[in-house]
Amino acid sequence: MTTNTYIHGIGMTKFGTHEDRTLKDLLLDASRQALEDAGRPKVDAVFVGNFLAGSMSNQEILGAIVANDLGLGFVPTAKVEGACASGGIALRQAVLAVMSGEHDTVLVAGVEKMKHAKTAEVTQAINAAMDTDSSEKSAGLTFPGFFGVLANRYFHETGASKKHLAMVALKNRENAMNNPLAQFSKATSLEEIMNARMITEPLGLFDCSPMTDGAAALVISRKPSGIHIKASSLVSGPTQMQDASDLLSIPAIGESGRRAYEKAGLGPEDIDVVEIHDCFSMTEMIAIEELGFFPRLEGWKAVEKGLTKANGEKPVNTSGGLLSRGHPIGATGVAQIYQLVRQLRGDAANQVEGARIALAQNLGGTGSYSAVHILERV
Amino acid sequence: MKKLKVYSCCGHDTVVKRVYCPSCGANEISEREVEDKGSIYSFTKIHVPPSEFAHLAPYYVALVQLDGTSAKVTARMTEDIAIGDQVELDKVEDGAYLYKSV
Ligand SMILES: [Zn+2]
Numbered sequence: 165m166t167t168n169t170y171i172h173g174i175g176m177t178k179f180g181t182h183e184d185r186t187l188k189d190l191l192l193d194a195s196r197q198a199l200e201d202a203g204r205p206k207v208d209a210v211f212v213g214n215f216l217a218g219s220m221s222n223q224e225i226l227g228a229i230v231a232n233d234l235g236l237g238f239v240p241t242a243k244v245e246g247a248c249a250s251g252g253i254a255l256r257q258a259v260l261a262v263m264s265g266e267h268d269t270v271l272v273a274g275v276e277k278m279k280h281a282k283t284a285e286v287t288q289a290i291n292a293a294m295d296t297d298s299s300e301k302s303a304g305l306t307f308p309g310f311f312g313v314l315a316n317r318y319f320h321e322t323g324a325s326k327k328h329l330a331m332v333a334l335k336n337r338e339n340a341m342n343n344p345l346a347q348f349s350k351a352t353s354l355e356e357i358m359n360a361r362m363i364t365e366p367l368g369l370f371d372c373s374p375m376t377d378g379a380a381a382l383v384i385s386r387k388p389s390g391i392h393i394k395a396s397s398l399v400s401g402p403t404q405m406q407d408a409s410d411l412l413s414i415p416a417i418g419e420s421g422r423r424a425y426e427k428a429g430l431g432p433e434d435i436d437v438v439e440i441h442d443c444f445s446m447t448e449m450i451a452i453e454e455l456g457f458f459p460r461l462e463g464w465k466a467v468e469k470g471l472t473k474a475n476g477e478k479p480v481n482t483s484g485g486l487l488s489r490g491h492p493i494g495a496t497g498v499a500q501i502y503q504l505v506r507q508l509r510g511d512a513a514n515q516v517e518g519a520r521i522a523l524a525q526n527l528g529g530t531g532s533y534s535a536v537h538i539l540e541r542v
Numbered sequence: 543m544k545k546l547k548v549y550s551c552c553g554h555d556t557v558v559k560r561v562y563c564p565s566c567g568a569n570e571i572s573e574r575e576v577e578d579k580g581s582i583y584s585f586t587k588i589h590v591p592p593s594e595f596a597h598l599a600p601y602y603v604a605l606v607q608l609d610g611t612s613a614k615v616t617a618r619m620t621e622d623i624a625i626g627d628q629v630e631l632d633k634v635e636d637g638a639y640l641y642k643s644v
Binding site for chain 2 (some may be wrong): 303315320365366406409
């Protein structure tokens with residue numbers, strides 16, 4: 165069924181490198197912005213999406229820190245972990261808390277601080293989102309590695325090539341250049357993207373989302389506002405590449421999309437603007453197929469025709485996406501909603517004229533979790 | 543050397559052992575040993591590894607389509623490979639399946 169929840173306020177820090185700011189500082193900044201945007205309502209509960217604060221900043225109890233340092237009183241709080249889907253799952257927990265009748269107004273925040281660590285250490289910490297008690301982890305597979313394996317098979321079975329992945333990366337960079345909160349604002353080219361150093365072949369530097377510091381926050385309530393959360397869905401999927409029955413499908417994305425469409429009474433054709441979890445350029449290609457925007461194994465054709473550009477028929481990642489807006493892991497799912505609310509309010513970077521229905525899809529692991537939210541301007 | 547095991551129920555073969563079959567709920571999933579041979583279904587060459595594998599980079603991670611089953615296994619290789627190449631299990635080391643070209 166649809167939800168009885170509405171978005172009242174949004175907040176977001178700039179994504180990028182915040183050497184001189186702490187995790188808490190970023191988290192409180194985004195939360196304060198969201199509360200002020202919502203008109204400082206009484207908050208009944210807090211859910212924080214985060215993945216690495218324990219392993220990389222030795223900091224837990226994020227929910228209690230938000231409630232205490234904002235001065236929200238002795239309210240229930242929790243940190244929610246679902247790898248890169250932590251933010252989307254935090255929002256879903258907040259929606260369910262309101263739908264249950266337990267709370268009227270809930271603050272949702274997401275945060276991550278990664279830039280202070282070395283790439284190898286971050287790659288190691290992120291590997292916690294694999295099944296580490298598996299032969300696959302012992303073989304040395306990584307997140308970009310999984311999507312590299314997927315990309316080579318996708319190229320083998322379709323007419324797609326590295327150039328199509330580069331087109332995804334270039335589109336998202338061009339969108340980010342208009343987003344003042346995005347991590348990357350420097351212009352690039354297909355040539356530069358295709359010639360960049362390899363990370364996990366065929367994926368190069370521009371095909372992979374960066375390490376990012378940043379936070380984002382939302383206030384939701386049962387009290388009506390101009391932005392209705394029409395659907396919230398979450399599913400789990402395969403936790404190992406070698407266990408997938410079809411390498412070129414990420415079933416968690418497809419199933420979370422189907423459930424969200426059913427709850428909303430809508431289909432992919434009704435969606436005006438989309439934020440998709442492009443942790444890698446290849447992931448965006450698969451997700452636009454799984455969510456039903458384009459036929460299976462034909463996403464690359466849509467990319468080639470420019471259909472997913474901000475002025476195309478199905479604008480995807482007008483924020484710049486994870487690839488260029490940045491990917492502070494626990495904040496990403498919340499930042500997707502930030503961009504879509506701006507789209508529905510009509511004041512977004514890369515504004516889609518008249519956008520009324522928006523969809524966000526937030527992925528965790530290599531398909532271990534997928535959360536989908538559908539928003540409607542009412 | 544121990545042979546690779548494949549677990550089957552409801553027409554689905556996998557190298558990952560489950561408690562219950564996700565299709566029918568059975569808790570007695572049949573298991574059998576499979577041959578060491580297979581072919582490269584897909585692969586990647588990892589240039590940026592996590593710290594614990596830094597000493598091995600660059601290395602290949604391959605998804606191997608095992609012969610005689612629909613199951614696949616994730617393996618590490620050091621030689622240059624392409625989709626369709628015939629490979630076989632070389633050894634199991636620190637929990638990882640290491641394959642080589644045949
Ligand atoms: Zn069964």
